[in-house]
Amino acid sequence: MQEKNVSFNNFEQCIKCTICTAYCPVVAVNPSYPGPKQAGPDGERLRLKDKYFFDENLKYCMNCKRCEVACPSGVKIADLIHSARRRYSREMPEFRDRILASTDLMGKAARPFAPIVNSIISTKPVKGVMDLMLDIDKERSFPKYMGKGFENWFRKNAAKEQDSFSRKVAFFHGCSTEFQQPEVGKAFVKVMNAVGYGVELIDEKCCGVAMISNGLWNSAKRHAEHNVKAFNKVVEKGLPVVATSSTCVFTMRDEYPDVLDVDNSSVRDSITMVEKFLFELIDSGRVKLVFKDDYRARIAYHVPCHMDKLGWSIFTRSLIGMIPGVALTVLDSNCCGMAGTYGFKKENYNYSQEIGRPLFEQIKYLAPDFVCCECETCKWQIEMSTGYDVLNPILILADAMDLEATTKANGVG
Ligand code: SF4
Ligand code: SF4
Numbered sequence: 001m002q003e004k005n006v007s008f009n010n011f012e013q014c015i016k017c018t019i020c021t022a023y024c025p026v027v028a029v030n031p032s033y034p035g036p037k038q039a040g041p042d043g044e045r046l047r048l049k050d051k052y053f054f055d056e057n058l059k060y061c062m063n064c065k066r067c068e069v070a071c072p073s074g075v076k077i078a079d080l081i082h083s084a085r086r087r088y089s090r091e092m093p094e095f096r097d098r099i100l101a102s103t104d105l106m107g108k109a110a111r112p113f114a115p116i117v118n119s120i121i122s123t124k125p126v127k128g129v130m131d132l133m134l135d136i137d138k139e140r141s142f143p144k145y146m147g148k149g150f151e152n153w154f155r156k157n158a159a160k161e162q163d164s165f166s167r168k169v170a171f172f173h174g175c176s177t178e179f180q181q182p183e184v185g186k187a188f189v190k191v192m193n194a195v196g197y198g199v200e201l202i203d204e205k206c207c208g209v210a211m212i213s214n215g216l217w218n219s220a221k222r223h224a225e226h227n228v229k230a231f232n233k234v235v236e237k238g239l240p241v242v243a244t245s246s247t248c249v250f251t252m253r254d255e256y257p258d259v260l261d262v263d264n265s266s267v268r269d270s271i272t273m274v275e276k277f278l279f280e281l282i283d284s285g286r287v288k289l290v291f292k293d294d295y296r297a298r299i300a301y302h303v304p305c306h307m308d309k310l311g312w313s314i315f316t317r318s319l320i321g322m323i324p325g326v327a328l329t330v331l332d333s334n335c336c337g338m339a340g341t342y343g344f345k346k347e348n349y350n351y352s353q354e355i356g357r358p359l360f361e362q363i364k365y366l367a368p369d370f371v372c373c374e375c376e377t378c379k380w381q382i383e384m385s386t387g388y389d390v391l392n393p394i395l396i397l398a399d400a401m402d403l404e405a406t407t408k409a410n411g412v413g
Pocket of ligand 2: 013014015017019036037040072074075077
């Protein structure tokens with residue numbers, strides 16, 4: 001019997017226009033990469049005849065999905081590429097790839113020694129050793145681990161009062177909020193509570209995106225199955241699954257079924273971004289946001305590739321645009337070049353910087369107060385490459401909102 005994912009895709013719809021190749025950020029900088037048309041629909045035809053035609057250089061695809069957004073025929077090009085890697089690649093993930101993909105394990109291991117780990121991994125000699133031994137580029141800066149995680153804060157400071165809300169959301173916080181940016185989760189709880197929604201945590205595991213990129217298919221599938229099961233429990237109670245990271249949301253909605261063959265049909269439509277969730281509440285008149293009179297900021301918004309693929313940047317633009325003191329510039333559509341763990345690798349580092357250069361130059365030219373972006377790995381890349389701070393939209397909202405006045409306006413408490 002044919003494997004489900006061998007030909008589930010619509011590669012035969014390709015009209016050979018090559019628009020995908022024009023939009024692929026990797027093909028423009030890396031001559032070893034065959035490009036989306038050849039690696040996707042053209043290659044699939046050949047691979048179905050004989051797996052001999054599989055090309056290991058498909059590993060250079062960043063899975064940014066820009067080709068799929070551009071394709072006029074709706075061919076799932078990157079899904080074809082990653083399904084082919086999953087089926088045919090004979091390369092085993094290196095030790096480095098396993099480390100980079102294990103975001104939750106690494107976070108748990110680093111947390112008790114966070115200040116020491118942070119200072120050690122930012123020193124030149126240690127970066128040099130990692131470059132030499134692990135092929136993690138010595139120019140790359142690492143995100144800082146926090147000593148105290150979001151879940152711990154939630155249980156100690158917020159869990160109790162969530163029971164007083166009649167309406168609730170289930171929050172998928174992701175690894176970055178747990179280990180590097182607990183302030184994103186705290187802001188989420190503050191904003192949701194102010195508009196009258198209690199927050200419930202999910203028995204979540206890492207969404208698995210880094211495992212998919214690094215070829216750890218079985219681990220990614222296990223994580224996906226665990227998460228779908230956990231989501232089913234909250235969705236059955238009528239709760240939406242709301243998140244702050246565009247890459248987690250995109251992976252859990254689309255990569256689970258398309259790349260990992262994990263059926264998420266019972267929960268997919270309930271998984272959403274907080275910006276979409278909030279905008280729809282405001283638009284339907286069910287909640288109100290009240291902003292501080294004196295909040296002022298010049299903000300440049302970078303739409304992450306996966307937010308573009310979701311088609312939901314309009315919600316972030318609309319929400320941030322509601323803040324009276326904000327001057328918002330939407331940056332040109334460019335990939336930042338980081339693509340999760342891709343930009344850490346020595347063989348990709350220069351490509352990653354070259355891909356991101358137009359974006360970095362535009363940010364420096366505009367000189368905003370800070371950059372807004374829903375993806376944590378875009379944040380790492382932009383902060384390292386421009387020196388500008390990058391804030392998740394929920395942090396901007398929590399800072400700009402008059403939380404007390406919003407609470408009153410929504411009749412909470
Ligand atoms: S997903 Fe991105 S890197 Fe991969 S082929 Fe498509 S555009 Fe190129
Ligand atoms: S953009 Fe779509 S239709 Fe055009 S060549 Fe690429 S896959 Fe084929």
